[in-house]
Each structure stands twice: as C-alpha cells, then as structure tokens.
Amino acid sequence: MSDIPVIDLSRAPGERAAWGRPTWQVYLWAVCELLVVTNPWQISSSLRVRVLRAFGAQIGRGVVFRPRTRVKFPWKLHIGDRSWVGEGVWFHNQDHVYVGDDVVISQETFLTTGSHAHRRDMALITRPIHIEAGAWVTSRCVVLGGSRVGRSALIRPLSLVDGCTVPDGEVWGGNPIVALGPRFPQEAVDE
Template sequence: MRDLPSFTLAGYDKGRGLLTQALWFAVMNTVFMAWFCPARLRVSLLRAFGAKIGEGVLIRHKVRVLWPWKLTVGDHAWIGEGVWVLNLEPVTIGSHVCLSQEAMLCTGSHDHRAADFRYRNAPITVEDGAWVAVRATVLAGVTVGRCAVAGAGAVVHQDLPELTLQTQDGRRRPVEEPK
C-alpha cells in the first residue's frame, strides 16, 4: 500500500532558490511559451536563467522547460512546438538534434516499490544527430545515441544505441547514418 502523505522532496535539489523558480515560471508562462515570442528571445531567456545553449538553436512556441539551469543544448538543435523538457535532473541535448512536436524528455519518476513513492530521478542525454520524433517520450536515465531515432509515439525507457530506430511498439532496428 502506498503511503503518499509520507512523500518528501528529500535528496532532490531544484538548483535555484524559490524566487528564481517563481520568476522562471512567470516568464515561461507569459512570454517564453507564447506564439508571439521570437525564437531568438526564447534562447536568450533560457540563457538568462542559466541554460547552456549553443549557436543556431531553434526553439518553437509552447515549449516547456522545468529548470533552465539544468539544460544544455548543442549547436543547431531544433526543439519543436509543444516539447516538454521535464528536467528535475540535467538534460543534455547534443548538436544537430531534432526534438519534434510534443516530444517529452522526463528525468523524473517515483520508486514504485517504496511506500513513500520517493523520487527515482536520473539525467537524460540525447547525443549529436539524434531525432526524438513527434510525441515520443524519453524516460529518466536514458541516453539516445548518436544519430538514433526515437520514432513517433515511442517510449524509450532504456538506452537507445547510436544509429538505431525504436518504433512505437518497442521494436528496434539499425538505421543508416544521415548523409
């Protein structure tokens, strides 16, 4: 039986104080996610809150990032409309990565074996040239390898080797390196 009232944030570090968290939520929900916010301004806002963002990064509207200070993005990455980076732990996105519409990177989970449902979080890495397709989900602790593809609707719960495609039904097969 779960004892949810006993859940605590023990061992979880948000990385910034309450004022910074509140300011980020205000900025994210009023400007950053808005359709009228230019992509360059989104990059600047993330950098202002501590994200490490490379050159030529495109971030579309409706993107949510829980904690910018726990985000690193390489050069020339695309982050599509509605992507959710739920980064309780660090997320590293390589260069020339595409995160398609409504993809989710989720570094947080709970220990289903513990009555107090404590956190079981882990970082995520998406290596250079990878593609996380529309509505694909990458879960805590996973590395998506170089030029790998998490296909549309896939749930990636274990490392995805380089040059591998994972489909929605969990099947994996090799893919050719992009030319």
C-alpha cells in the same frame, strides 16, 4: 480490509529536492516561462533562448526553440549548437538533460527525468537524459530518465524510450521500443 498497502503521500519525501535554486528564482522562472517560452505566439526563437540562458540554460549557437515549449528547470538544460526544439516539447527536467549538436526534438515530445520510489515511500528519483549529436526524436515521443539516444539515432513517432540506450545510427520505435534497422543504410551512404 485488503493486505495491499497504501502509501501515505503526505509523507512522501523530496517535493522540492530537485529544485536546485531558491524558491523565489523557481517562481520567477515560472512567470518568465509562461510569458516567453510557453507562449503560443510566434515570437522570436532567439528571445526564448535568451530568457532560458538568463536562468542558467546552456544553449549553443543557432538553436531554434519553437512556441509552446516547457522547461521545468532551465539550469538543468544543456543544448548544443544548431539543434531544433519543436512546438510543444516539454523538458520536465528534474535532473539534467543533455542534447548534442544538430539534434531535432519534434513536436509534443515529453522528456522527463523524474520518477518515484513506488514500492517504498514515493520519494523522488531522478536520472539524466542524454541525446547525442545528430539524433532525431520524432513527434509525440516520451523519453524517460536514464535514457541515452545515440549519435544520429532516430526515434519513431509515439515511441517510449524507457531508460534504455539506443545505439548510434539506428532507428528504434514502439512501446516497448525495439530496433528497426539502420538510419543510414550502407547503399544510401555509398551514393
């Protein structure tokens, strides 16, 4: 027998703690998400946005929402004006996700606000994500709860934003994520 404990997952608290809506509404959203939002057909971006708004998402003007996207709980999604959400982006938002104006979240990026108390009882733990105006989270990144991507910051492809704060106007990338330099070098801004 090992002295290393095993957590009994049947006793893990919080399965529905993050829902924030009645069961019927969560299930109705699942159907609408499948038919309109996750649908791979090139149907209208504005139709996706209208359905998300109908379920409580706060989405600004001129937002582009590409096919095959997923949104766990639209009532916990806040997107500013003119932002672009690329194909296959997944908002696994058990807590709120705040996206500013003119933000790009590129293809296959996964944003998750939830984790678990892995040393205790596997209870759900959530923290919001903040992506400030003008930021670009490039393709196939993972953004964890508690992360803040600063104004006009850029996250390189395949990076893990692990709950840290990425300063305004900087390029960061990798796993572990590190600063790579300014997004707009001074000589480029002066031209």
